[in-house]
Amino acid sequence: MAPMLLPLLLAASAAHASSPRKRSTTDPTQLSGKTFDFVVVGGGTAGLALAGRLAEWTNITVAVIEAGGDGTDVRDQITVPGMSYLNGLTKTAYDWAYSTTPQPNAGGNPLSWPRGKVLGGSSAINGGFWCRGSQPEYDAWNTLQNGATGAEDWGWTRMQASIKKAETFTPMNDADAARSRCSTSPTHTGRTGRASARSSL
């Protein structure tokens, strides 16, 4: 795939009712001479979440600039998470394909370090596993902030609320839940978020 710049333009205030609020283009000149309230560099997992949240404010404009393509030509490999490990995009043009520095504790070897180079970033080439940390882990993370202002945002209570906001969770069927002794409570999981998460055996 030819490398290209994909500026994704999220114009928050539409001039006419018929204009889309959200526009994407692979033509960088479309951004020339324009100004935005926020420019997010990197349309990966964090960048798109940030841009999406900013764009919830209808009084501002947001531009996202992504180094890779939009991935439409490899849609299945991106949207079917199981393909990630069987027929995924690692070691293709959609992967920055870094390697680590050879170091004694890795037997002197470099190791492969994939990172997504496409809209969606590494979440476009990953396994789609939805993994939450546990309460003690988030609270330990919180203490790493050394009491900085807003540090409580990284603790369990606030993280749990944000995770619930992000997800729509579907529990596994009763038979599998009984077999695996896995229980979930609706109060612990989200029902209306964009990320569809499902537990299964």
Ligand SMILES: Cc1cc2nc3c(=O)[nH]c(=O)nc-3n(C[C@H](O)[C@H](O)[C@H](O)COP(=O)(O)OP(=O)(O)OC[C@H]3O[C@@H](n4cnc5c(N)ncnc54)[C@H](O)[C@@H]3O)c2cc1C
């Ligand atoms: C193969 C693989 C499997 C994984 N499996 C899982 C999993 O199953 N579950 C899980 O939770 N996590 C998994 N992860 C980890 C998870 O995907 C990453 O931690 C997460 O996506 C990182 O998000 P990020 O926003 O920090 O970076 P990224 O999502 O990598 O986003 C960075 C973006 O910035 C772009 N960019 C970089 N430089 C520039 C530049 N100069 N100009 C413009 N754009 C630029 C990149 O192209 C990329 O799109 C996996 C990761 C990999 C690589």
Ligand SMILES: *[C@@H]1O[C@H](CO)[C@@H](O)[C@H](O)[C@H]1NC(C)=O
């Ligand atoms: C946009 O709206 C938000 C939410 O009402 C407000 O907090 C913010 O100050 C506004 N920003 C600008 C640039 O008007």
